Amino acid sequence: MSKLFRAVIMGPPGSGKGTISERIAHNFGLKHLSSGDFVRENISAKTEAGVLAKTYIKKGLLVPDHVMTRLLLPRLVEMTKYSWLLDGFPRTLAQAEALNSACDLDIAINLNIPLETLKERLRHRWIHPASGRVYNMCFNPPRVQEIDDITGEPLIQQEDDRPEALVARLRHYKDVAKPVIDFYKAKGILYTYSDTETDQIWPNICTLLSTRIPTIQSDARCASTP
Numbered sequence: 001m002s003k004l005f006r007a008v009i010m011g012p013p014g015s016g017k018g019t020i021s022e023r024i025a026h027n028f029g030l031k032h033l034s035s036g037d038f039v040r041e042n043i044s045a046k047t048e049a050g051v052l053a054k055t056y057i058k059k060g061l062l063v064p065d066h067v068m069t070r071l072l073l074p075r076l077v078e079m080t081k082y083s084w085l086l087d088g089f090p091r092t093l094a095q096a097e098a099l100n101s102a103c104d105l106d107i108a109i110n111l112n113i114p115l116e117t118l119k120e121r122l123r124h125r126w127i128h129p130a131s132g133r134v135y136n137m138c139f140n141p142p143r144v145q146e147i148d149d150i151t152g153e154p155l156i157q158q159e160d161d162r163p164e165a166l167v168a169r170l171r172h173y174k175d176v177a178k179p180v181i182d183f184y185k186a187k188g189i190l191y192t193y194s195d196t197e198t199d200q201i202w203p204n205i206c207t208l209l210s211t212r213i214p215t216i217q218s219d220a221r222c223a224s225t226p
C-alpha cells in the first residue's frame with residue numbers, strides 16, 4: 001500500500017480553503033475533512049461536544065480548544081486508513097500541538113490573500129446551510145440564483161460574512177494563526193501561497209501535491225475546474 005498522505009489547509013475566512021480542498025479531494029482522492037462540517041454535524045446530532053460548541057458559535061465565538069479537539073481527534077482515528085486533508089483545524093497553537101501528538105503531517109498549506117479580495121469574495125458568498133456547499137455569485141454561481149444546485153433548497157448569506165464583521169474576524173484570525181504558521185514553518189512543512197485568484201494558486205498546489213503523492217501522475221489533474 002502506498003504511504004498515507006496527511007495535510008492541513010489554513011487561511012483567513014474567504015481565502016479559498018473550502019474551494020481548494022474540494023479540488024484537492026477531487027483530483028488526488030484525499031478525504032476532505034472540514035472541521036466546520038464536523039461542528040455542524042455534532043450540533044445537529046446533539047452530541048455532548050456539539051451542545052457545548054453551539055453555545056459558543058451562537059455568540060460568534062471560537063469553540064474552545066478542548067472542545068474542538070474532543071470533537072476532531074476521534075474522527076481522525078476513524079480515518080487512519082485514509083489519506084486526508086484537514087480544513088479549518090488547527091486554528092490555534094494548542095490545536096496544532098494536539099494534532100501533532102495524534103499524527104504526523106506531510107504538509108501545511110497556508111493561503112495568504114489580500115484583505116480587499118477577502119471582503120469582495122465574502123460579500124458574494126452564498127452557502128447551502130445543510131450541506132455547507134459554497135457558491136460565489138461571480139466565481140462559481142449556482143445554476144439558479146439563490147438556489148442550491150443539488151437539493152433545490154434556498155441559499156443563505158452568513159451574518160459574519162458582512163464586511164463590518166469581517167475586519168474583526170480577520171484581526172482575530174491573524175492573532176491566533178501566527179503561532180500556528182510559525183509552528184509549521186519550524187517543522188519545515190509550511191507552503192504559503194499568495195495571490196488574489198484561486199485559479200492562479202491552484203496549479204502551484206497541484207504541482208506540489210503531484211510530487212508528494214506519487215500515485216497520482218497526470219498534469220491534466222491540475223485543471224481549474226474540479
Ligand SMILES: Nc1ccn([C@@H]2O[C@H](COP(=O)(O)OP(=O)(O)OP(=O)(O)O)[C@@H](O)[C@H]2O)c(=O)n1
Pocket residue numbers: 011012013014017018035036037039056057060061062063064068088089090091095
Ligand atoms: N478549529 C475550529 C473550527 C471551527 N470552529 C467553529 O465552527 C464554526 C464553523 O466553522 P467553519 O465552517 O470553518 O466556519 P468559518 O469560521 O465561517 O470559516 P471560513 O469563513 O474560514 O470558511 C466557526 O465559526 C467556529 O465558531 C472553531 O471554533 N474552531
Ligand SMILES: Nc1nc2c(ncn2[C@@H]2O[C@H](COP(=O)(O)OP(=O)(O)O)[C@@H](O)[C@H]2O)c(=O)[nH]1
Pocket residue numbers: 011012013014015016017018019020121122124125126134135136137138139140196197198199
Ligand atoms: N471571485 C473569486 N471568488 C473565489 C475565488 N476562490 C474562491 N472564491 C469564492 O470565495 C468565497 C470564499 O471561498 P471559500 O472556499 O468558502 O473560502 P474559506 O472561507 O477559506 O473556506 C466562496 O464564495 C468561493 O466561491 C476566486 O479566485 N475568485
